[in-house]
Amino acid sequence: MSLTAKDKKMVKAFWAKVAGKAEDIGCDALSRTLVVYPQTKTYFSHWKDLSPGSAPVRKHGGTIMGGISLAVASIDDISAGLLALSELHAFKLRVDPANFKILSHNILVVLAILFPNDFNPEAHVAMDKFLAAVGRALSEKYR
């Protein structure tokens, strides 16, 4: 299920529309992940405040969206573009790759809430495939 030329075009076009709200998207998606999938909180025991929309959550949501923007820019070779991030997740953070799927799902939910008209089924399938490819690229160096 690799990205076709049509998918890449759709992702770039859709991202151009939503990039302005990237921090809000990241913050809301991460908040939802922590509330709806409480097991993900185990990765953030070093934060003082894990409630939705708190300062560390907002900041980290922004960081994650920065990574996604980088992936959009490197969409023709996501593995190469995300090499440094992949090494970070593999050797330092060691986030279980199942959590990439959880965060991707919540990003899609937030996109549906913030852009109900633009996030039509074609945009949905392209973004779903793209986020899955990002998850795969991030897990590259795990073993």
Added chain:
Amino acid sequence: MSSYKRRLFILATSPTQCRPTSKINKIQHAFWRSVPILLKTLLKLRPSVYDSLDSVKETSTASNMVQWTDFERATIQSVFEKMDYDDVGPAALSRCLVVYPWTQRYFGNFGNLYNAAAIQGNPMVAAHGKTVLHGLDRAVKNMDDIKATYAELSVLHSEKLRVDPDNFRLLADCLTIVVAARMGAAFTADVQGAFQKFLAVVVSSLGKQYH
């Protein structure tokens, strides 16, 4: 294969053709037909490794029920009360057929599913989307025993429709996305949690009667 077993095989696969003729053959036939039934019964009676576990002995069926908080109950009732089934059902099913195209395998006789526009405009897809969502209503009205409520539908989906139960999860995800789009900011993280828990119970119940 012996000639008798060959005839039994033909009998099993095309019942109108081979029939036992003589009286001896009828007795043999009855014997061989009963063997698989006997085997199944004996297998069911064998002690299960779980019988010896203390935790399994002590639990009653009541505590196997899903526990719902007051917030979850209220949220589910409220979300479905405000929902337009005739809008959300078709939207969720058509989205599922576009985002996960392999799900189209179950809709071979629905006509034109060649692209997203065709799927979203297809009247059979729309009708079926409404059917599915009205089916969800049963769970909304019987939250305390969703498993029993869906036992019959589970058998239908496994024996007659032969739907891979993973598809229920895919449709549930699409339904979550559609409801999020309709509800907007009202679809908070807590509401999402309750909604996804509800759908997870529905999906699990629909898969219960598969064997």
